Amino acid sequence: MMLGQGNPEGITSVPPMPLSMGEGDGDGERLRFYKPQSMYLQNIVAESYMCDGLVVGIGNIAMLNASSVYEWRNVTGDIWSCDFPFWRAWEGGIDGSFYVSPTHFTGRHIPTLKPGIGKENQRYFMYKSIPAVRMYSGINITKYIEQIIIPAVRAIAQQG
Numbered sequence: 001m002m003l004g005q006g007n008p009e010g011i012t013s014v015p016p017m018p019l020s021m022g023e024g025d026g027d028g029e030r031l032r033f034y035k036p037q038s039m040y041l042q043n044i045v046a047e048s049y050m051c052d053g054l055v056v057g058i059g060n061i062a063m064l065n066a067s068s069v070y071e072w073r074n075v076t077g078d079i080w081s082c083d084f085p086f087w088r089a090w091e092g093g094i095d096g097s098f099y100v101s102p103t104h105f106t107g108r109h110i111p112t113l114k115p116g117i118g119k120e121n122q123r124y125f126m127y128k129s130i131p132a133v134r135m136y137s138g139i140n141i142t143k144y145i146e147q148i149i150i151p152a153v154r155a156i157a158q159q160g
Contacts, residue, residue, distance in 0.1 A: 013117040021071070021079075030114065031073035041067050041087055045135050054152060056144070059136050080104055086130070093132030101125040 018034050037043065044067040050057040064087040071081045101124065102111035112122040 033070040
């Protein structure tokens with residue numbers, strides 16, 4: 001989410017993602033989007049299935065919504081969060097781009113986004129795109145029905 005795809009400007013000197021809320025970004029108190037690794041969307045998607053007898057489910061909506069929450073800390077030390085359902089964006093994509101600009105500021109100066117370290121990386125705004133990844137709708141469910149569920153039903157039916 002920090003860099004996104006389709007940004008018009010090149011961004012350099014991107015610090016590594018923090019491992020805890022106690023880490024900074026190398027430029028003072030600021031902290032880019034943070035969440036525990038166990039809540040990364042990739043990890044939630046990989047564990048977001050259920051199999052109970054002949055019932056199979058994918059996509060735990062509550063966990064996917066929880067995994068979409070990001071926190072960040074700005075230079076004043078204030079902590080903010082965003083709960084936009086990003087998992088839905090990666091499922092179906094966002095048509096076009098979305099606009100990101102600083103919103104939490106006081107004073108007379110115009111704040112900037114700082115996705116990379118150094119003045120050359122400061123941006124007043126960024127456009128971001130999320131292509132459709134089809135995390136769930138791209139699954140060929142027919143294949144699994146034919147290879148797993150139908151044989152299981154047959155086996156149960158044959159047992160009487």
